[in-house]
Amino acid sequence: MLRASLVVALALVGAAAHAQQYPTQSVKVMVGFAAGSGPDIQARTISQQLSTALGQSFYVENRLGANGTIAARTVAQSAPDGHTLLYSSSSITPTPHIYKNLGYDTMKDLRPVATVGILDGMFMLVDAKSDIKTLQQFIERAKKDRLLYGSPGVGNILHLATELFNQKAGIAMQHVPYKGASEVMNALLNGSVQVMFVTPPSVMGLLKDSRVRALAFTGTKPFAPFPGVPLMKDLVAGYEPMGSWGMFFAPGKTPDATVNKLNEAIRVALTVPAVSAIMQRDGYVPDNRSAAQASAFFASEVERIGHAVKAAKIEPN
Numbered sequence: 001m002l003r004a005s006l007v008v009a010l011a012l013v014g015a016a017a018h019a020q021q022y023p024t025q026s027v028k029v030m031v032g033f034a035a036g037s038g039p040d041i042q043a044r045t046i047s048q049q050l051s052t053a054l055g056q057s058f059y060v061e062n063r064l065g066a067n068g069t070i071a072a073r074t075v076a077q078s079a080p081d082g083h084t085l086l087y088s089s090s091s092i093t094p095t096p097h098i099y100k101n102l103g104y105d106t107m108k109d110l111r112p113v114a115t116v117g118i119l120d121g122m123f124m125l126v127d128a129k130s131d132i133k134t135l136q137q138f139i140e141r142a143k144k145d146r147l148l149y150g151s152p153g154v155g156n157i158l159h160l161a162t163e164l165f166n167q168k169a170g171i172a173m174q175h176v177p178y179k180g181a182s183e184v185m186n187a188l189l190n191g192s193v194q195v196m197f198v199t200p201p202s203v204m205g206l207l208k209d210s211r212v213r214a215l216a217f218t219g220t221k222p223f224a225p226f227p228g229v230p231l232m233k234d235l236v237a238g239y240e241p242m243g244s245w246g247m248f249f250a251p252g253k254t255p256d257a258t259v260n261k262l263n264e265a266i267r268v269a270l271t272v273p274a275v276s277a278i279m280q281r282d283g284y285v286p287d288n289r290s291a292a293q294a295s296a297f298f299a300s301e302v303e304r305i306g307h308a309v310k311a312a313k314i315e316p317n
Helices: 002-021 038-054 066-076 135-144 157-169 181-189 204-208 256-269 273-281 291-311
Strands: 027-031 058-062 084-089 110-119 123-127 148-151 174-177 195-198 212-217 244-251 284-286
Touching: 027 038, 027 066, 038 058, 038 084, 038 110, 038 244, 038 256, 038 273, 066 084, 066 110, 066 244, 110 256, 110 291, 123 181, 135 212, 148 157, 148 181, 157 174, 157 195, 157 291, 181 195, 181 212, 204 212, 244 256, 244 291, 256 291, 273 284
Parallel strands: 027 058, 027 084, 148 174, 148 195
Antiparallel strands: 084 244, 110 244, 110 284, 123 195, 123 212
C-alpha cells in the first residue's frame, strides 16, 4: 500500500513539474476551418496572446475536411503533452452522432480545455434580390414551391439548424451540401439555393452592405448589431434557440495540471481588450469557465445535439 501511494505521489509531482515547465516547445493549434473564417480568426487571436503569456510560439494550422474531423483526429492521436491543441466551433458536437468510423472517441480522446466564447444564434438568410421579405412569406412560398437550401455538409450544425426549421415550420426544403460556408454563400448569391443558415461573423459585411436579407435569428435574444431581425423562436412554434461557441481541446490523456494551466492562460487572454474586442465584434460573449466546467458543458452540448440529429432523421454513415 505504501509503495503504491509513493508511486501515485511521485506521478503527481512529475505532472506538476511538467505543468510548471509547459510549454517546452512550440504549440500547434489545429483548426478544421479555412483561413479567415470566424474560428480561424479567434484561434489566431488567442494563440498570439498565449505566445506572449507563455513564452513559446502558439501557431495555427488549418486542416480542412469532413466537418472538422480531420483536424480533430490529428489532435486526438497526438501525444498528450499539450503541444498539439484543437480549436473548434460547436460543429464538433454532431460528429459522434453522424460518423460511425471517426478513428477516435470524441468524449475520451479529446479533452475540453476552455470555452472561449458563446454565440447566441444564427441568421437565416436569403439573397437581398429575393422578393421574399419576411419569414412568414418564406414559409408560405416553401409550402407551394420546391426550395433549396445549402449547408457546409451533412450533419454540420448549420444543416441541423435548417432541418429543425424544416420540421417545425411544416415544410420540405431540399438540402444541397457544399464543402464550406463560403461556397454556400456564393450559391445563395447566384440563385443556386434560396436560403442558408449561418453564424453572424462571416456575414456581417454582407448584411451591412444589404447584399443579403436576414429573415430570422435563432438566438434567445435579438442580435445587438441587427436588433430588428425577428427571433425564430417567436415565429415558429417549438423551434429551440440554437447558437454556437468556440473551444480549445487537448488530447484526451493530457494531465490535469497542464490542462488547468492552459485554461487559466486562455481565461486571462480573454480579458485583454484587443482579444475581447475581436470576440465581441463577431457577436461572441467571452467565456470564463474552468476546465471542469468546460468539460461538463461540452458533454451536455454533445447530448443536446444528438437529440437534434435524431430529430433531423440523419442516419450515421
